[in-house]
Amino acid sequence: MEDLVVAITGASGSAYAVRLLEVLVAAGRTVHLVISPAGQQVIGHELGLKVDTENFALEQLLPKSSTSDDAGAGQVRFHDYRDFSAGIASGSFQTDGMVICPCSMGTLAAVSQGLSQNLIHRAADVHLKERRKLIVVPRETPLGSIQLTNMKTLADAGAVILPAMPGFYNQPQSIDDLVNFVVARICDQLGVPQDLAKRWGSQSL
Numbered sequence: 001m002e003d004l005v006v007a008i009t010g011a012s013g014s015a016y017a018v019r020l021l022e023v024l025v026a027a028g029r030t031v032h033l034v035i036s037p038a039g040q041q042v043i044g045h046e047l048g049l050k051v052d053t054e055n056f057a058l059e060q061l062l063p064k065s066s067t068s069d070d071a072g073a074g075q076v077r078f079h080d081y082r083d084f085s086a087g088i089a090s091g092s093f094q095t096d097g098m099v100i101c102p103c104s105m106g107t108l109a110a111v112s113q114g115l116s117q118n119l120i121h122r123a124a125d126v127h128l129k130e131r132r133k134l135i136v137v138p139r140e141t142p143l144g145s146i147q148l149t150n151m152k153t154l155a156d157a158g159a160v161i162l163p164a165m166p167g168f169y170n171q172p173q174s175i176d177d178l179v180n181f182v183v184a185r186i187c188d189q190l191g192v193p194q195d196l197a198k199r200w201g202s203q204s205l
Contacts, residue, residue: 002074003030004190005088005098005127007120010038013102013139013164014046015175019183020101021076022062027192029074032088032095034081034120038104053080081118088123097133097190098123102164105140105147112150112157128157135189137182139164160189170198 004024008017017039024031035043035053043049043061051060056078079086087093100107100120107120116122127134136159140147151161162185166178180196187194 002028003032003095005032005034005095005123007034007036007098007100007103007107007123008039008043009036009100009102009104009107009120010042011102011104011107011139012042012046013137014039014043015179016137016139016164016182016186017101018043018047018049018061019176019179020099020186023183023187023194023196024190024192025062025074025076027074027187027194029096029192031074031076032079032086032123033076034079034088034123036081036104036107036118036120038106053078079119081120083119084122086119086123089119089126091126091130095127095132097135098127099135099137099186099190100124101135101137101186102139103136105138105150108136108138108147108150108154111136111159112153124159128154128159131158133189134159135162135186136160137162137164137186162186162189167197169200 040051040053043051058076110121111124116125155161164182166181172178184194184196
């Protein structure tokens with residue numbers, strides 16, 4: 001099985017999501033993509049990309065991508081955040097995991113409380129109940145007791161809480177290096193091979 005779900009919500013950190021999408025497609029995975037309205041706004045503000053979720057095209061999100069010409073590349077299947085008829089809304093639709101990247105505190109709260117108010121919440125709920133990998137990438141600081149409690153609730157339910165906290169032991173030289181560090185950790189959790197960042201203990205470190 002090669003299907004993965006990626007949800008982009010309205011927290012800062014759109015660059016993580018776009019880079020993750022690039023890597024997963026290049027790795028030959030089928031990505032089921034959902035973008036919340038707030039996520040769409042943040043993408044435009046942070047990256048200057050105009051994503052039309054009513055008439056979505058991959059080139060809107062990956063304008064420099066040449067994956068369509070690569071026979072070994074994966075594909076992206078876009079789902080409207082309101083579409084509960086999408087396969088990923090059901091446990092009978094099998095996937096290898098789901099990532100919410102970045103994950104807003106509102107989405108975190110909704111998922112931790114089982115509030116399936118949109119397709120992102122529902123797909124996350126499905127992954128938890130089916131005991132499939134759910135990776136939540138929160139990007140917020142500082143964290144209050146409510147956010148920390150919601151994270152613990154999800155961790156106790158089986159989710160992986162993977163904050164967007166780049167490491168500096170590999171001596172990053174650019175913003176891309178910082179982004180790649182976090183995306184590399186996400187890919188490790190998904191079992192997707194990657195060489196985006198140097199690993200601690202490697203001879204090249």
